[in-house]
């Protein structure tokens with residue numbers, strides 16, 4: 653069969669506009685409330701089917717070997733749901749733009765884009781709900797990217813409700829460290845009892861709503877994070893996304909975001925991205 657391709661697929665970054673830890677499950681996982689915001693910036697993936705059943709990552713990702721790459725694991729997981737006698741493979745190339753352990757959901761988004769793209773190319777026929785279920789096996793943030801819209805999330809991030817968020821620009825600062833998520837969740841000083849909020853609470857005043865409960869812990873363990881927050885704080889409400897390390901600030905007007913970017917000290921990588929309402933592959 654001739655190969656089929658899907659090129660230039662964006663695996664968008666996400667921001668956690670706020671992130672509250674409201675409790676802990678019996679298995680140790682933390683109950684969260686958060687709003688996930690999609691951005692128009694992320695990793696770029698290219699897919700080409702092959703008919704020998706092999707899944708091959710054709711580009712290097714420094715720090716992530718192919719077998720543990722969420723892209724490869726997502727492709728193999730989807731492959732395993734297909735019947736015997738129908739085992740297509742794929743070459744997958746990635747242009748990695750999001751930092752590892754940045755709290756931008758890079759690995760999770762790569763996995764979601766892979767599930768969406770290969771479900772289409774392989775004509776696997778799984779519906780969105782089935783893909784979200786598969787995605788949860790790979791990571792707590794994966795279902796959100798498959799859901800495809802900005803969302804209020806509860807549970808461990810898998811109970812999703814679509815939510816409208818402000819249009820505008822985000823300046824994102826990369827402090828240059830990779831924060832391991834387990835280290836933040838296991839910290840003694842993490843507070844785990846923030847009062848639950850409602851979607852209406854968020855929707856009434858979304859800009860600057862709530863806080864990130866993981867920020868205090870990450871800033872203490874990684875002074876680079878604390879330094880980035882206090883620099884960006886000069887220009888507006890600055891906070892960390894996810895379990896870190898990246899920090900962000902919202903600007904309703906693009907020139908204001910550009911002005912901040914110009915002022916960023918040379919030792920930090922920084923960029924701006926626009927808030928988007930839908931995942932680029934939402935309608936695939």
Ligand SMILES: C[C@@](CO)(OP(=O)(O)O)[C@H](O)COP(=O)(O)OP(=O)(O)OC[C@H]1O[C@@H](n2ccc(N)nc2=O)[C@H](O)[C@@H]1O
Nearest residue numbers: 680681682755757791792793808809833834837894895896
């Ligand atoms: C905190 C969040 C918020 O968006 O974002 P990131 O900073 O990772 O993007 C996520 O919920 C992270 O999800 P994800 O990165 O998939 O975490 P996982 O790999 O599933 O979990 C890594 C480890 O963190 C702890 N963990 C994770 C999620 C959670 N709700 N409670 C936890 O206690 C567990 O010890 C788990 O073994």
Ligand SMILES: Nc1ncnc2c1ncn2[C@@H]1O[C@H](COP(=O)(O)OP(=O)(O)O)[C@@H](O)[C@H]1O
Nearest residue numbers: 721722751752753754755756757758759760762
């Ligand atoms: N394709 C991938 N991109 C990024 N990280 C990956 C990928 N595959 C596996 N990982 C692993 O997942 C970890 C979390 O990565 P990432 O999703 O970028 O961070 P975060 O969850 O903080 O946004 C990385 O440190 C890496 O070990």
